Amino acid sequence: MATLDTALQQLITAVTERIGMKLLWSNASPTSGFAAQTISLDLSGYDFVAIQHRWGTTVEDYHFSIVGKSKKTHLKQLENASYANVILTSRGVTVTNTGVTFEAGYSKTIYSSSSGGSQATSLIPVAIYGLKGVI
Amino acid sequence: MYAINLDEEGRILRATFEEFKDDQSILVETIPDGDITEYKYTNGSFVRDPLPAEAAAEEPTAEEDALNMLIDHEERLINLEFGMTE
Numbered sequence: 690m691a692t693l694d695t696a697l698q699q700l701i702t703a704v705t706e707r708i709g710m711k712l713l714w715s716n717a718s719p720t721s722g723f724a725a726q727t728i729s730l731d732l733s734g735y736d737f738v739a740i741q742h743r744w745g746t747t748v749e750d751y752h753f754s755i756v757g758k759s760k761k762t763h764l765k766q767l768e769n770a771s772y773a774n775v776i777l778t779s780r781g782v783t784v785t786n787t788g789v790t791f792e793a794g795y796s797k798t799i800y801s802s803s804s805g806g807s808q809a810t811s812l813i814p815v816a817i818y819g820l821k822g823v824i
Numbered sequence: 825m826y827a828i829n830l831d832e833e834g835r836i837l838r839a840t841f842e843e844f845k846d847d848q849s850i851l852v853e854t855i856p857d858g859d860i861t862e863y864k865y866t867n868g869s870f871v872r873d874p875l876p877a878e879a880a881a882e883e884p885t886a887e888e889d890a891l892n893m894l895i896d897h898e899e900r901l902i903n904l905e906f907g908m909t910e
Contacts (some may be wrong), residue, residue, distance in 0.1 A: 717826050717839040722861040726829075726837050729846045746859070809861065 710739065714789075715816045720746045722809035728817065729788040732758065735819035738784050744768045745778055746798070746810040747779030758784045764812055767799075775799040780812035785810065789817055826855050834864040835873070 702754050713730050716723075732738065737755050744750045744766040754764050761783045777799060781792035794812045797805030829837045839855045855870075856863045862874035866902035 712843045715840055717841055718855060718860045721839070721859045724831070724837060724861065726831075728838070729848075 702749045703720075711735075711819045713738075713817045713819050716814060719743060719813055719815050721813075722746060723791065723794065723813050724809050725791060725793045727788050727790040728814075730783065730817065730819075731786070732788070732819060735821045737820040738789060739818040739820055740764060740782065740789070740814055741816040741818070742766070742780075743815055744811075745794075745815050746813055751815060753788075756782060756784050756789075758786065760784075764814075766812060772776075777805070778808075778811035780814075789814075825851050827851055828855065828860075828865060830865055834866050836860045836863050836865060841877075853861060 713732075714728055740756060741755050742752055742754065742764050745768075748768055750766065750768060752766055754762075756762055758791055761781060763779050763781050765777060765779045767775055767777050775798075777797045778794060779797070780794045785788045791814060793807045794807045794809055796808045796811040826839050826843040827842050827849035828839045829846070829848055830850065831837050836855075839860055840849075842851060846853065850865065852865075856872070858875075862872055863870045864873050865871075
């Protein structure tokens with residue numbers, strides 16, 4: 690039984706070292722604005738990051754986005770589907786081995802012909818997880 | 825404990841928990857209520873210094889919306905007449 694238990698423990702360790710998800714950063718004030726900035730993290734051991742985010746400082750709607758390294762993408766969320774003025778919030782993000790760079794947040798009312806505006810209260814990062822292994 | 829990061833002017837950029845601090849983080853016992861980016865951190869204290877409110881995007885008037893729709897429709901009609909639609 691001891692041999693089996695040891696083997697199981699070794700198997701679990703081998704699996705978790707190869708496939709895992711680890712919380713690397715958490716926003717302690719998700720109802721605060723978030724300016725463009727870089728969060729320094731050692732991501733060299735991870736294949737992707739999962740960024741948890743919310744539409745804005747005033748709406749508790751949480752989503753996850755999986756982002757690869759060295760490829761800029763935009764985190765996006767839509768809100769107000771039950772209203773005439775659906776609002777899109779967006780924020781550019783780039784992930785490298787040394788951290789995650791967030792650009793300024795933007796907000797755009799879909800029905801409006803006006804351009805979207807930069808708003809620090811839009812698309813708030815809530816947490817960053819490192820992902821490794823097979824997805 | 826919380827770990828805060830500041831910009832070049834001492835304004836709070838973000839706050840996280842002590843376990844997630846980085847080399848630039850400053851450890852504090854509490855963070856301000858409300859929007860922390862309205863505060864600067866100087867000499868161990870938080871000083872409220874909100875930025876000017878961002879100007880709300882101007883909403884188009886109903887007339888502007890109608891005119892924009894009209895222009896869009898006219899463009900589509902022209903494209904149809906020239907056989908430029910797929």
